[in-house]
Amino acid sequence: MRQLALATALATTLLSAGALAQAPQDGAGSLGARISPDSLRGHLSYLSSDLLEGRATPSRGLDLAAEYIAAQFRRAGLEPAGDDGYFQTANWQYAQRQPGDLALTVNAGGATLNVPHGGASAGFLDPLSLAATPAVFMSWKAALEDGGAANGKVLVVPAAPVPGAAATLQKQLKSKPALILMVDRERRHSRSGDGWLIDPEQPVVKGAPPVVLLHAADAAAALEKGGATVAASVKPPQVRPVKLRNVVGLLRGSDPQLKNTYVLLSAHYDHLGIRDGEIYNGANDDASGTVAVIETAAALAAEKERPKRSIVFIALWGEELGLLGSRYYGRHPVFPVKDTVANLNLEQVGRTDDSEGPQVASVTMTGFDYSNVSDYLRKAGEQTGVRLWKHPKNSDMYFARSDNQSLADLGVPSHTLAVAFGFGDYHGKDDTWDKIDYDNMARVTRTVALALRNIANDSSKPAWTSVPNAAKYLEASRQLHGGK
Known part of the structure; x- marks a missing residue:
């Protein structure tokens, strides 16, 4: 000081x-x-x-x-x-994950893409362990109107350049995906060091599917083509x-x-x-x-x-x-x-x-x-x-x-x-x-x-x-x- x-x-x-x-x-x-x-x-x-x-x-x-x-x-x-x-x-509070705390793998067309550190970020506190799971790509409109096609799957959507977009999607989804991947190739929402703020006055959305922002262009392109699977491992962050x-x-x-x-x-x-x-x-x-x-x-x-x-x-x-x-x-x-x-x-x-x-x-x-x-x-x-x-x-x-x-x-x-x-x-x-x-x-x-x-x-x-x-x-x- x-x-x-x-x-x-x-x-x-x-x-x-x-x-x-x-x-x-x-x-x-x-x-x-x-x-x-x-x-x-x-x-x-x-x-x-x-x-x-x-x-x-x-x-x-x-x-x-x-x-x-x-x-x-x-x-x-x-x-x-x-x-x-x-x-x-x-x-x-500020939550932050260290290198190695988030691992994401995309398998498409027989090729395996391991997303490097910084290629994805996750703003949730609970740990996540997801075995290879089919992914489905949708527009926002289709995702919000989806009655169940994404149930149990990895829902892939474009990232919206609007603050609070992830929470809005979590609240309004009718389906129940195992994971939401928001493709953010322009790094609009990237945070230095994969950290994020926690507002103690804002309630946590109970039972909402976890959201991961994906920045890696090659993995994003593979997911947008369809027919891919996603595996993920996310450890709890440090909070201060x-x-x-x-x-x-x-x-x-x-x-x-x-x-x-x-x-x-x-x-x-x-x-x-x-x-x-x-x-x-x-x-x-x-x-x-x-x-x-x-x-x-x-x-x-x-x-x-x-x-x-x-x-x-x-x-x-x-x-x-x-x-x-x-x-x-x-x-x-x-x-x-x-x-x-x-x-x-x-x-x-x-x-x-x-x-x-x-x-x-x-x-x-x-x-x-x-x-x-x-x-x-x-x-x-x-x-x-x-x-x-x-x-x-x-x-x-x-x-x-x-x-x-x-x-x-x-x-x-x-x-x-x-x-x-x-x-x-x-x-x-x-x-x-x-x-x-x-x-x-x-x-x-x-x-x-x-x-x-x-x-x-x-x-x-x-x-x-x-x-x-x-x-x-x-x-x-x-x-x-x-x-x-």
């Missing part, structure tokens, strides 16, 4: 406490002048450095990042709002306690009544960690969003006049594993959900090289027309010269794929802001800090700061609209506020 504290302190002192950018050539005024490309670069080059080893959940690098973010909140003068200073702590921490700071509002209502600005600070010996630094995803939260907090805290509502700044863990940190906050809110008027969540705000073409002086938002939050951002963008736009497909499609979803499900108008929905190094090892457009990132961050301040100063609060895709969130809001 001493080394952790020293490393964090050293990184913090590398940033000049008194440095302000030259006044930007936009309408952000003194607030914008406090948001500097150089300061953004300084924060981001540390959070996405090799020292932090990709910020996997859980990891030493993630802990270093949490300490650094807390140090910046402390430096800005935010009130600590967690159960342990700035930290909201989840006491979970872990502390996972959201970092939460409060800028208390100035209005006697409105200060007891809250606007949240969030971003996730975790990434993918180390894969196959390579560090996945996650500069744009999502060190950029985290740094924009840090810089916005410092800028607003330095203003002479506090906003009327209180503003909560929160860095979230475990987004890459299925919105885990924000889901935890939703179950254990630091501030009452019914008094939380909006959540702006930041993702990928540093890169302008969108896979569909450059995005300079522009920002987009998920669930664009689900609420009137877009009105605040559009007006702020008019002052800073940043265009707010709706992607015709991704705006709706990506609404549920980031941490805004956790509060949206509870009825709070919540959206994710991004500059680029997709970019060439997305979830790749080359998403590094030198590829960030810091001038553009500063302008986008100024836009966020202005919109956040305007929401906090408005006596009216953001509301869901009546568009069909927002219907369930509008209903959740009515339930949250007693049917109103």
Whole structure:
């Protein structure tokens, strides 16, 4: 812990406490002048450095990042709002198998394929011993409609790029396979060291068939052709306690009544960690969003006049594993959900090289027309010269794929802001800090700061609209506020 504290302190002192950018050539005024490309670069080059080893959940690098973010909140003068200073702590467990604890053999067409260590992973606690058993490959639709063809067999399905897919399949299956193999050739769900988190609040699905993720391409191809058998031996994992921490700071509002209502600005600070010996630094995803939260907090805290509502700044863990940190906050809110008027969540705000073409002086938002939050951002963008736009497909499609979803499900108008929905190094090892457009990132961050301040100063609060895709969130809001 001493080394952790020293490393964090050293990184913090590398940033000049008194440095302000030259006044930007936009309408952000003194607030914008406090948001500097150089300061953004300084924060981001540390959070996405090799020292932090990709910020996997859980990891030493993630802990270093949490300490650094807390140090910046402390430096800005935010009130600590967690159960342990700035930290909201989840006491979970981490399970991990060692090499040799999982053995998988596929026999197809007379050939025997032994899946190597790392070619498959299993996220269950009980041991498994399965003799050679016929395998049947199905699409998800066919598997969910199957009335018994997979009974006692190995059910092989494609892995779905959705968190919680395995549990969903376990709950909805009508048949009773001996084992489920989810083919995951792109390693979407791979975990460093074959480890996984155990949430003590989530019930275990009793009697559910065990699920193994298969990453080995040759074994996957053989199973997809059909006519194969699978044998498996899985030993129990080692289990240890872990502390996972959201970092939460409060800028208390100035209005006697409105200060007891809250606007949240969030971003996730975790990434993918180390894969196959390579560090996945996650500069744009999502060190950029985290740094924009840090810089916005410092800028607003330095203003002479506090906003009327209180503003909560929160860095979230475990987004890459299925919105885990924000889901935890939703179950254990630091501030009452019914008094939380909006959540702006930041993702990928540093890169302008969108896979569909450059995005300079522009920002987009998920669930664009689900609420009137877009009105605040559009007006702020008019002052800073940043265009707010709706992607015709991704705006709706990506609404549920980031941490805004956790509060949206509870009825709070919540959206994710991004500059680029997709970019060439997305979830790749080359998403590094030198590829960030810091001038553009500063302008986008100024836009966020202005919109956040305007929401906090408005006596009216953001509301869901009546568009069909927002219907369930509008209903959740009515339930949250007693049917109103």
